[in-house]
Amino acid sequence: MADQRTQDPVYKTEALIAEDIDAYLDRHQHKTMLRFITCGSVDDGKSTLIGRLLYDSKMIFEDQLAALENDSKKVGTQGQEIDFALLVDGLAAEREQGITIDVAYRFFSTEKRKFIVADCPGHEQYTRNMVTGASTADLAVILIDARKGVLVQTRRHSFLCHQLGIRNIVLAVNKMDLIDYDQRKYDAIVEDYRKFAAEIGIESFVPMPISGFKGDNITSNSANTPWYDGTPLVEHLEGVEINAAHDLDKPFRMSVQWVNRPNLDFRGFSGLISTGSIKPGDAIRVLPSGKTSTVKSIVTFDGELDEAQAGQSVTICLADEIDCSRGDVIAAADNPPEVADQFEATIVWMDDEALHVGRGYWLKLAAQTVSATVAEPKYEINVNDPAGVGSHLAAKTLELNSIGVAEVTTDRPITFEPYADNRTLGGFILVDKITNRTVGAGMLHFSLRRAQNVHWQPTTITREQHANIKNQKPLVLWFTGLSGSGKSTIANEVEQGLARMNRHTFLLDGDNIRHGLNKDLGFTEADRIENVRRIGEVAKLMADAGLIVLTAFISPFRAERQMVRDMVPEGEFVEIFVDTPLEVAEKRDVKGLYKKAREGKLKNFTGIDSPYEAPERPDITVNTVQMTPSEAADYIIRQIIGRI
Amino acid sequence: MTKTLTHLQRLEAESIHIMREVVAEAEKPVMLYSIGKDSAVMLHLAKKAFYPSPPPFPLLHVDTTWKFRAMYELREKSARDAGMDLLVYHNPEAKERGINPFDHGPLHTDMWKTEGLKQALDKYGFDAAFGGARRDEEKSRAKERIFSFRTATHGWDPKNQRPELWNLYNARKKKGESIRVFPISNWTELDIWQYIHLENIEIVPLYYSAKRPTVERDGMLLMVDDDRFPLKPGETPVERSIRFRTLGCYPLTGAVESEAATLPEIIQEMLLTTTSERQGRAIDRDAGDASMEKKKQEGYF
Numbered sequence: 001m002a003d004q005r006t007q008d009p010v011y012k013t014e015a016l017i018a019e020d021i022d023a024y025l026d027r028h029q030h031k032t033m034l035r036f037i038t039c040g041s042v043d044d045g046k047s048t049l050i051g052r053l054l055y056d057s058k059m060i061f062e063d064q065l066a067a068l069e070n071d072s073k074k075v076g077t078q079g080q081e082i083d084f085a086l087l088v089d090g091l092a093a094e095r096e097q098g099i100t101i102d103v104a105y106r107f108f109s110t111e112k113r114k115f116i117v118a119d120c121p122g123h124e125q126y127t128r129n130m131v132t133g134a135s136t137a138d139l140a141v142i143l144i145d146a147r148k149g150v151l152v153q154t155r156r157h158s159f160l161c162h163q164l165g166i167r168n169i170v171l172a173v174n175k176m177d178l179i180d181y182d183q184r185k186y187d188a189i190v191e192d193y194r195k196f197a198a199e200i201g202i203e204s205f206v207p208m209p210i211s212g213f214k215g216d217n218i219t220s221n222s223a224n225t226p227w228y229d230g231t232p233l234v235e236h237l238e239g240v241e242i243n244a245a246h247d248l249d250k251p252f253r254m255s256v257q258w259v260n261r262p263n264l265d266f267r268g269f270s271g272l273i274s275t276g277s278i279k280p281g282d283a284i285r286v287l288p289s290g291k292t293s294t295v296k297s298i299v300t301f302d303g304e305l306d307e308a309q310a311g312q313s314v315t316i317c318l319a320d321e322i323d324c325s326r327g328d329v330i331a332a333a334d335n336p337p338e339v340a341d342q343f344e345a346t347i348v349w350m351d352d353e354a355l356h357v358g359r360g361y362w363l364k365l366a367a368q369t370v371s372a373t374v375a376e377p378k379y380e381i382n383v384n385d386p387a388g389v390g391s392h393l394a395a396k397t398l399e400l401n402s403i404g405v406a407e408v409t410t411d412r413p414i415t416f417e418p419y420a421d422n423r424t425l426g427g428f429i430l431v432d433k434i435t436n437r438t439v440g441a442g443m444l445h446f447s448l449r450r451a452q453n454v455h456w457q458p459t460t461i462t463r464e465q466h467a468n469i470k471n472q473k474p475l476v477l478w479f480t481g482l483s484g485s486g487k488s489t490i491a492n493e494v495e496q497g498l499a500r501m502n503r504h505t506f507l508l509d510g511d512n513i514r515h516g517l518n519k520d521l522g523f524t525e526a527d528r529i530e531n532v533r534r535i536g537e538v539a540k541l542m543a544d545a546g547l548i549v550l551t552a553f554i555s556p557f558r559a560e561r562q563m564v565r566d567m568v569p570e571g572e573f574v575e576i577f578v579d580t581p582l583e584v585a586e587k588r589d590v591k592g593l594y595k596k597a598r599e600g601k602l603k604n605f606t607g608i609d610s611p612y613e614a615p616e617r618p619d620i621t622v623n624t625v626q627m628t629p630s631e632a633a634d635y636i637i638r639q640i641i642g643r644i
Numbered sequence: 645m646t647k648t649l650t651h652l653q654r655l656e657a658e659s660i661h662i663m664r665e666v667v668a669e670a671e672k673p674v675m676l677y678s679i680g681k682d683s684a685v686m687l688h689l690a691k692k693a694f695y696p697s698p699p700p701f702p703l704l705h706v707d708t709t710w711k712f713r714a715m716y717e718l719r720e721k722s723a724r725d726a727g728m729d730l731l732v733y734h735n736p737e738a739k740e741r742g743i744n745p746f747d748h749g750p751l752h753t754d755m756w757k758t759e760g761l762k763q764a765l766d767k768y769g770f771d772a773a774f775g776g777a778r779r780d781e782e783k784s785r786a787k788e789r790i791f792s793f794r795t796a797t798h799g800w801d802p803k804n805q806r807p808e809l810w811n812l813y814n815a816r817k818k819k820g821e822s823i824r825v826f827p828i829s830n831w832t833e834l835d836i837w838q839y840i841h842l843e844n845i846e847i848v849p850l851y852y853s854a855k856r857p858t859v860e861r862d863g864m865l866l867m868v869d870d871d872r873f874p875l876k877p878g879e880t881p882v883e884r885s886i887r888f889r890t891l892g893c894y895p896l897t898g899a900v901e902s903e904a905a906t907l908p909e910i911i912q913e914m915l916l917t918t919t920s921e922r923q924g925r926a927i928d929r930d931a932g933d934a935s936m937e938k939k940k941q942e943g944y945f
Contacts, residue, residue: 033651
């Protein structure tokens with residue numbers, strides 16, 4: 001088998017390595033790093049291109065090559081020639097299916113740079129992977145099959161790269177060998193792409209005619225395309241400006257990851273500087289508190305630094321003892337970032353379970369983790385329908401792999417910057433509170449209201465005093481169960497029992513609340529979530545007033561019950577599961593609702609056409625098949641009497 | 645005066661950031677320490693990440709009792725120098741049954757390492773374990789997350805891993821579940837060697853060439869490290885100038901003939917070599933092409 005390796009100056013380091021390893025090491029030591037993403041449709045030759053880059057830069061060894069030649073004959077699609085794609089197609093399952101289904105990271109380096117390539121699959125259901133790969137990239141290589149031209153996938157990938165803030169885009173028109181290096185066809189494709197790019201706001205891109213398989217215009221200009229006067233791909237990748245260069249010119253920001261406190265004499269704040277630079281003596285401001293101080297020293301294992309800059313992990317000591325902990329942001333005193341709790345954001349949904357509007361998710365941004373809710377999307381951005389990628393659609397929620405713009409509200413103010421200015425302080429993930437899966441990712445645009453404008457009114461009489469006057473401890477007894485399970489009846493009996501014991505209580509009942517406070521809400525999922533949220537807030541206020549609050553609502557979703565648990569102080573929320581099998585509740589059918597639901601006259605009825613998520617670890621369970629309502633009430637009172 | 649950071653400076657900053665995230669978010673982290681060059685770099689980065697504090701977690705060595713003697717010596721010294729606790733775990737069942745690489749083949753790795761690791765993590769209740777794996781080592785690792793999520797039974801499901809965007813890591817998990825964290829995911833073999841050179845990191849002397857007693861078996865050069873090595877009839881150890889590109893259990897680790905006795909010489913040899921790093925290891929070969937992936941699903945690191 002003849003060596004197909006491209007012989008070219010950029011990789012001709014072997015002589016230097018052999019003759020003067022110290023000189024080589026010195027050169028390697030001064031390389032910079034560029035992260036890029038490759039995207040294209042299934043057969044655009046992406047894996048072949050990456051395989052070629054690895055192969056040409058000598059990242060493939062003989063034993064791997066031998067295995068490759070073997071495989072190429074066995075499963076390859078390139079006849080007797082080496083199938084480079086086999087070098088990079090990873091997991092066994094994918095290989096059998098012949099597709100890549102997850103982001104893979106590859107590495108190669110040239111004289112000037114080390115490269116990390118995020119290899120993203122082309123299948124349309126995997127928007128999620130593309131966004132993941134694009135989030136850390138300085139540059140995107142958009143691959144086009146010269147025989148097919150600009151496809152929906154091309155548009156989709158370009159759009160996503162643009163959304164994720166990638167400014168350097170290479171349009172690699174691949175498989176030029178298969179169209180006989182026809183300049184006319186190439187120009188037509190580039191023109192076609194130029195129109196689309198302008199429509200979605202891509203200001204500039206660099207087109208190039210290549211063949212990953214044959215090696216044209218990869219490391220050197222190809223004799224097959226004398227009409228092409230641009231640089232070959234690798235040379236372009238070596239010269240393009242990396243994001244870090246822009247970050248240096250921005251104001252100083254560092255998120256505190258960890259407070260370093262080895263002994264009483266040392267207190268340092270450890271983090272990765274996201275933008276700007278800092279010197280001892282510089283004035284800083286800690287956000288969100290707004291307290292100011294100056295930098296005393298910048299401590300590292302390798303000694304104290306005179307200056308530190310974006311991209312470095314350091315530990316900063318301050319001149320004053322001010323409050324600062326994980327999640328806080330240390331910033332230039334005269335140019336701090338904003339603090340807010342309501343934003344507009346672009347959100348990419350990544351989970352099989354669609355976004356629940358109004359549900360609390362964990363939002364992680366830099367080192368800050370807060371509870372956040374997402375409102376009904378203002379619009380969804382079309383990335384799936386071939387007609388008009390980038391156009392706006394109406395949407396009630398966001399499904400897997402869809403993208404939309406919505407308001408995000410956090411339960412406490414966070415320090416942020418628009419994503420376009422700072423990826424670290426503007427990019428966030430959303431995590432499901434029950435499954436712990438990462439369900440979404442988002443990019444903040446701007447705040448909708450500054451948190452500073454909404455002050456929490458401090459009251460003189462504390463919640464402890466309210467409770468002490470009543471000679472009791474507040475508690476929220478949250479009854480959950482199917483319609484007809486007996487929640488209201490049992491809650492009523494519990495309240496009577498507590499009243500006999502001179503406890504100050506209040507019972508919030510589902511039907512009654514829906515006649516007043518929540519009469520604007522229906523029974524869609526979003527309305528049900530909002531219903532529970534409002535009841536939770538009311539229960540919390542009443543508990544603050546020192547009352548023992550009983551609530552009797554179906555409250556079918558675990559996440560919302562958890563949300564209320566998180567609202568009140570720890571230990572004050574008691575989840576009581578009124579456990580009644582659906583058949584029993586339906587047989588009782590006190591209000592005749594099950595009958596209506598079965599006849600289809602009542603939509604979204606829990607247990608029939610809307611799910612009930614039973615508590616996984618309720619604080620108290622009462623089984624209404626085995627217990628009468630008063631037995632159940634007595635049992636509950638016995639369980640809580642020590643705590644009130 | 646600011647300047648563009650080099651790739652090694654950026655890789656270092658990224659690894660430190662990852663380690664600090666784990667310490668801030670996990671309840672009980674541990675660093676898996678295998679005494680090899682990747683572990684040496686990882687440990688060095690941990691010292692940097694938390695300086696002037698010592699790294700706030702212990703080192704754990706899941707031992708097979710069949711490592712090279714020189715590895716055991718460095719293990720004790722490194723932990724002491726870093727001011728960290730060293731935990732050494734031996735799978736009691738493997739010990740009792742006398743599992744060894746000469747008689748038991750793949751079972752040796754499975755029981756001492758795969759099972760041993762699970763037992764050790766369960767015993768101490770660690771919920772996050774740092775490992776020194778790199779994405780460039782093997783094809784199935786190219787897709788591994790930096791925070792790799794494991795079920796309560798230590799299972800790894802390639803379909804159920806969390807997307808990792810920017811440098812945001814989701815470390816949330818339920819009781820019993822754990823994460824394996826790979827802070828040097830984005831380093832290549834060359835980066836590791838270059839960094840060891842630059843930072844003067846102490847590594848096991850076996851990486852440097854020296855005259856050592858060897859026998860040749862199945863095309864592999866094995867070092868006769870102690871008297872447990874059963875010589876076949878007619879086999880006599882031969883002194884050869886050898887070194888190791890990776891280190892594991894000595895009966896499973898092939899040496900290469902080499903004169904490279906300094907770090908620049910090692911790097912030179914590595915760059916001019918034509919075989920990949922893992923080729924000297926028997927472990928990748930025993931189940932064909934997808935063997936590492938299979939081992940991961942079973943819980944091997």
